[in-house]
Amino acid sequence: MDKKQVVAAAISQIDEKGLAAFSLRELARALGVSPAVIYWHVGGAKEDLFAEISASITGALSDGLDADMPWDVRLRQVFLNYRKLVHRHPEVAPLLGAQMQSNGVANLDWVETILSALQDGGYRGDALRLAFNVLVGGLAGFVTMELAPAPGSKRGSDSGSWQTLFAERIAQIDPQVYPLTSRALPDISNRIFVLRWQNGVDVSYGDSFELLLDLLIDGLRARAPADPI
Amino acid sequence: MDKKQVVAAAISQIDEKGLAAFSLRELARALGVSPAVIYWHVGGAKEDLFAEISASITGALSDGLDADMPWDVRLRQVFLNYRKLVHRHPEVAPLLGAQMQSNGVANLDWVETILSALQDGGYRGDALRLAFNVLVGGLAGFVTMELAPAPGSKRGSDSGSWQTLFAERIAQIDPQVYPLTSRALPDISNRIFVLRWQNGVDVSYGDSFELLLDLLIDGLRARAPADPI
């Protein structure tokens, strides 16, 4: 028994049953061990375990990137890779996007990669900070929303009840009150963020993500304060 | 005692102690009432209460908007307003961004407003869907990340311990290994998404958000598939 094993078991536990249904006691049970063992191997508490999980998933974020490509191509790679990695563990997404988890070490490679690309694109100082936040906030934020879990998704409960109820409500939108929404329904029902009963695991947001990525990189290129390399 | 009162009390409870520390029993205690009362007034469970909270906050999302302005100005208003409203209840942010909460009714005005602006901008059909997702996913996602709670922020615990520890680690980044990060530290320390120990409540991401908003709207204007109105 060892810290890595505990973290790995926790991740697969969350993958199976969902984050909401995850518990330290059940993790201990799955490992055939007393609950206190978790505390001995990972620091103090549940939050520390979450930090380890985040680090373990974001650790591979900078792998397999081609440093010889132009800066805008590198940025595309970085964030397409981010989305791909998070999609491998969709249930963990809230930990990455909606909490400041991380031990602050594993992500440094990632930060350096992004800063390097932006610097090659002509960004320094305060403009560099803004560009970084725009990219990470916008794109990682998108993925967080994309993979937001549905209610009652303790992953094994009666997920159907809420889903069908919500789908019916959308189908019955009054064209008098909401003409545009009503008319666009065939295109948007269950495929846009607010009007959906399934998340990015079941319905692809890949095309929207790519458009977002293009808009941001094109925009940053056009506004670069200095000449790119 | 009445559903609105329960929801209002829950919101102020979360505002005070944070979402992680929120419990139905303590809510009942604060209301001077038996826990079962919560269940009687709001549907089945904790998740239903969360849905009510989300609806109550996003209900005012379309208020005070000027429908006579050009479509791009309207979009700016809508999302600046979104950010402002969520910032009024930062602890509730994860509910809006990282969960598919909502009873599906309160947000329809908001959706119609955004779709209307985009349609005036020349977007129809599938392009309309993509543009909607880009805006909501990117901008609401940004706000979710911006307000992601820090570890140990049960809002009353020893929040200092993790913060100082993390700040020290960042200050000690090795310039040999991470030259760009290290050099940019004065500009980015605690002010970019991954390298921070405080969230958007303590450090403003307003300038980054506005840049993101500009990039998206400018980009959507440039790529409009049809002539705008």
Place this chain on the structure above:
DNA sequence: ACCTGAACACCGTTCAAGT
């Protein structure tokens, strides 16, 4: 229609005690 009280099954966390 609204509320209480008690109960059930489960948590996270700690700590003495074992080997």
Place this chain on the structure above:
DNA sequence: ACCTGAACACCGTTCAAGT
């Protein structure tokens, strides 16, 4: 150094019973 067992204080949720 690693694990067990039991304990503590707390949950969410349900349900009979009261008025």
